[in-house]
Amino acid sequence: MAFRIRTIESTADGRKIVRDRDAASAELTLGRAAENDIHLADLALDAHHARLKLEPGGRVAVEAAGKLGFTLDGSTSRSASIDPAIGAELGFGSHRLGVSRDPDGVTLLTLQRIEVGAEEGFDPKRSFTLAKVMPSRRMMAWLLAALILGLFLAIPIASNLTSGADPKIRSISDSSWSPGPLSASHHGLENSCKSCHVKPFESVRDSSCKACHTNAHDHAQPARLAGARAVPPLGERLLQTVAHGFGKPGPGACVDCHTEHEGSGKMEPTQQKFCADCHGTLKDRLVDTKLGNAADFGTLHPQFTPRIVTDARSRKLTAVSLDARPREDNGLTFPHKLHLDPRGGAAKMAMNLGKQAGFGKGLTCSNCHQPTEDGVRFKPVNMVRDCESCHSLAFDKVGSTFRTLRHGDIDQMVADLRASDHGAVPIISARRRPGDYASGGTYYANFAVPNVGLSSVERALARGGVCGECHTALPGGVKPGVVPVTQVSRFMAGGWFDHKPHIQEKCSTCHAAEKSASSSDLLLPDIKQCRTCHLGEDSTKAEVPSGCAMCHAYHPSPMAPKQDRDGRKQLAIDLKPED
């Protein structure tokens, strides 16, 4: 006996009927045809489908006899060799043939028809996809979308609409809309969006800016501003039309120049092109303007027109172009050359006075010119502080005490000198100083050129006298006096010059004081001088590319341009002439 064939059939009520029959032959045939040893009534099978052969070693060889194969443990095959001790399961159409070994050593073939729908509830197609282990894509999509729309759209809008117009009442979650931090000066408004974005879907208006910036004056009369603006090129016109279509204000709106949300730190200075679009060809449109065309400091900028005193008596400041080589008349006689000459008398005197008096080898600019506290410009020269150490006003000596004239007070000077006229002889100074006055090399206050018959007051005021040395006496009249001195502390009111950033330069780089023999020389550098370092904003050659905003403020102000003003407190400069 080679095989035992066990057929298992199920009755309608699920009861199993098991029939065993033994086959003596070592080779069995299987198929749909009735003559097969194992006859299976299944249309899915060949008439002669397969052969099973018991091999000498006890293994069972299975060969497909027809065109169709069979399955061996689920996978399609045409031939197989099975060890019944381990067993295998063969599938023929809708039948399953188990190969195993019965306890008595006989090879057992268990034949069973596969029940249709046996694997109910199992969907292989779905099981092999991720659908089973992942939440549904659609659900995730809706969830994420709802979350984002809720958090970043619905909540901020609802909060904005219900919180009213007061910018102090902050809307919830709208900080998630901020495209970037505000500049340092607006940092306090960081979470108060409504301060600027007043109405939904309306771009920021000038009124929002002016609510705080009440002192930001208009650049010029609106009518003149409108007339000054050049017709922009086609592309820009198109952009403006589109912008207006969407309700953007401008051109000339605050936000056109002052862009925000560009990152914390200083607000970026306004670009040169925003000035040049009007000023580049201003004269073409505003024919009556006094301003020259300016588009770029390096290529198109008028010569400087400092305000200087051309008549000391009137003390009036007049703007004059440096091209006209103007002469100044500030009421003072002061030759810079004489004082700065390293081999001159002034230098010698300074050396004699020495370090304890604040002098080094001769006179330098800083011996007389003192910077203001902010370093922007220089304090007016003060006679008592800056000159008197050399230009002594001593006129008398009583015991060991010198009597000194009071600078700036004519009446006091007249009274002092008249009092000393009674028998007093001008003193000889105990201090030895080099100079022309005394033949023995001794300095003494020479109150006048030797001129017999004049009073000491008249001698003092006369040319070369203690006053007249630097001052011009008023023509003789009822009252003695000198022409007033006007020291201009800020020459260019329309622009801004700061000495501090130029501190590494020598004074003489820009101010030709060493060669100036007369105080009527205007020692201001002209535009050519500035252009050795400063050229326009886009210049690649310049040591310092300089936009308009470096020196000019758009909003009329006596202060430094915004770019220069940030970060330190700048005092407003009093333009009143100094006495």
Next chain:
Amino acid sequence: MPGTSRKAAQIERRVSIDHEGFLRLAGFRWLKIALVFSLAAILGYIIADVQPRPNGGSWYGYTLGTIGAGLIVWLALLGVRKRAMTPGGWSLKAWTSAHVYLGLALIVVATLHTGFQLGWNVHTLAYLLMLVVIGSGVFGIVVYSTLPTALSANREEMTESQMVEGIAAVDRQLHDAAQPLSMTYSDLVLAALNEDPFRQGLWRRLSGKYRGGATELAIAACESAGPIPADPAIARVEALLRRRKAQLDRMRRHLRLKALLEVWLYVHVPVTIALLAALTAHVISVFYYW
């Protein structure tokens, strides 16, 4: 002449029948278009004089933003378009090819639109979601072009049903073969039989690492009975368990490859919808607080 044109039409028809993947469609037509488009966007970015710094709110920023938003909506419409297949130049394949390359070009357009100004806000959220969507799409392309070979090598011409049926066949034999075993062994076999390869979570499927499975434990227990167990039933069960293990390993490799081929869609699709939501919030918020 009508004969000639008909012949030409026939040739054309043949060309379109020949297989050509969506990546190399029409000699990389969409790759070239996307490259030209990206270069033009970069060039415009360099030329456009946006002050004080490049910004999404400048005229060029708005232009790129509009193009980008349009692209995103169009790219998302592939989900609708793929449900209607059409032949020819406007075929779904051409659409997919354009989807891939224009989707990659979107990285350039959107990045330039940001002006490299990123922050903790809804605008950057939209940008990041977009990058996630594109990144998952790139992953999808990579797996689609590399994994099917491995998938088919692993299957050895078996269908998925056959894999399931194979394990079921072994399981039935195991069930019968384990009948004579003691309780200790039969419990282990039962646990192995109850081991459902589909029950494991996403991470197991993606990594393909299943340590300490019930089948492995049962094999280890049989092995501990010695190289030639006294009880031939144990030897038979062990052999069947090993067969089950082999079948299971094949199926798990199959599941892993299929999961890799599929998982990107679980990112790509929901995040696309999230992106559309973030894009809506981005656009509305920008104009709400204008």
